[in-house]
Amino acid sequence: MQTSIGGAMNRFYAHCQQKNFADAPFHGNAAVLNFINTAKNSRRHDYLPSYDAFLYWCREGGVIDGSTYLTLEFEAYCNPIEIQELHRQVIELRETLTELFTALLHKTELPVYAMPRINRWLATARQHLSYQVINGRPATQWINIHEELAFPLWVLVLEAQELFDPVWLAKLKQCRGCGALYLDVSKCRTRTWCSANACGKKLRNRRYYKKKVLGNNA
Numbered sequence: 001m002q003t004s005i006g007g008a009m010n011r012f013y014a015h016c017q018q019k020n021f022a023d024a025p026f027h028g029n030a031a032v033l034n035f036i037n038t039a040k041n042s043r044r045h046d047y048l049p050s051y052d053a054f055l056y057w058c059r060e061g062g063v064i065d066g067s068t069y070l071t072l073e074f075e076a077y078c079n080p081i082e083i084q085e086l087h088r089q090v091i092e093l094r095e096t097l098t099e100l101f102t103a104l105l106h107k108t109e110l111p112v113y114a115m116p117r118i119n120r121w122l123a124t125a126r127q128h129l130s131y132q133v134i135n136g137r138p139a140t141q142w143i144n145i146h147e148e149l150a151f152p153l154w155v156l157v158l159e160a161q162e163l164f165d166p167v168w169l170a171k172l173k174q175c176r177g178c179g180a181l182y183l184d185v186s187k188c189r190t191r192t193w194c195s196a197n198a199c200g201k202k203l204r205n206r207r208y209y210k211k212k213v214l215g216n217n218a
């Protein structure tokens with residue numbers, strides 16, 4: 001039985017090592033695209049099988065900082081029932097964003113249910129945003145987010161809202177290798193894979209094999 005936060009942390013780290021988070025997709029150039037890319041497809045497993053895993057992923061992916069992670073990790077440990085519902089919302093948000101950005105990428109009809117859901121999450125997130133004076137200028141700040149287990153979801157929804165801007169949508173692409181979504185921020189906009197060391201390497205090796213091996217046997 002877990003009786004301390006230390007025990008809970010060990011459990012999370014064991015889970016993450018077991019799931020090999022070092023391989024988690026972080027190549028999207030945007031946290032919200034990385035979030036979409038955590039879903040299972042033919043080449044990868046689901047990186048977010050629980051709220052605990054989601055929280056850890058958020059820390060690894062820069063959605064929340066280490067201090068927020070520790071606070072929410074303890075809060076999650078104390079609220080096992082609440083995090084089950086939150087995990088359901090995590091998956092619902094991921095599915096909604098996946099369908100939405102895939103439709104935007106392929107310029108197809110947007111799913112009708114997507115906007116009401118996004119609006120619902122945005123409305124909650126905005127209740128925790130406030131203009132403050134920072135260095136003599138107005139800037140938005142998060143307020144009253146301490147111990148709010150849904151906070152990482154709000155961060156992701158706000159970033160999704162930013163990506164709806166046509167400037168960013170023009171950079172949206174899908175990896176030819178694994179199907180991951182990413183922003184192509186390369187100078188010439190000619191990137192066709194999510195990562196140079198993952199799918200990029202595989203595609204280069206395939207091209208080399210075709211040219212050298214198949215070419216010589218032709």
Ligand SMILES: [Zn+2]
Pocket residue numbers: 175176177178179180193194195198199
């Ligand atoms: Zn890829």
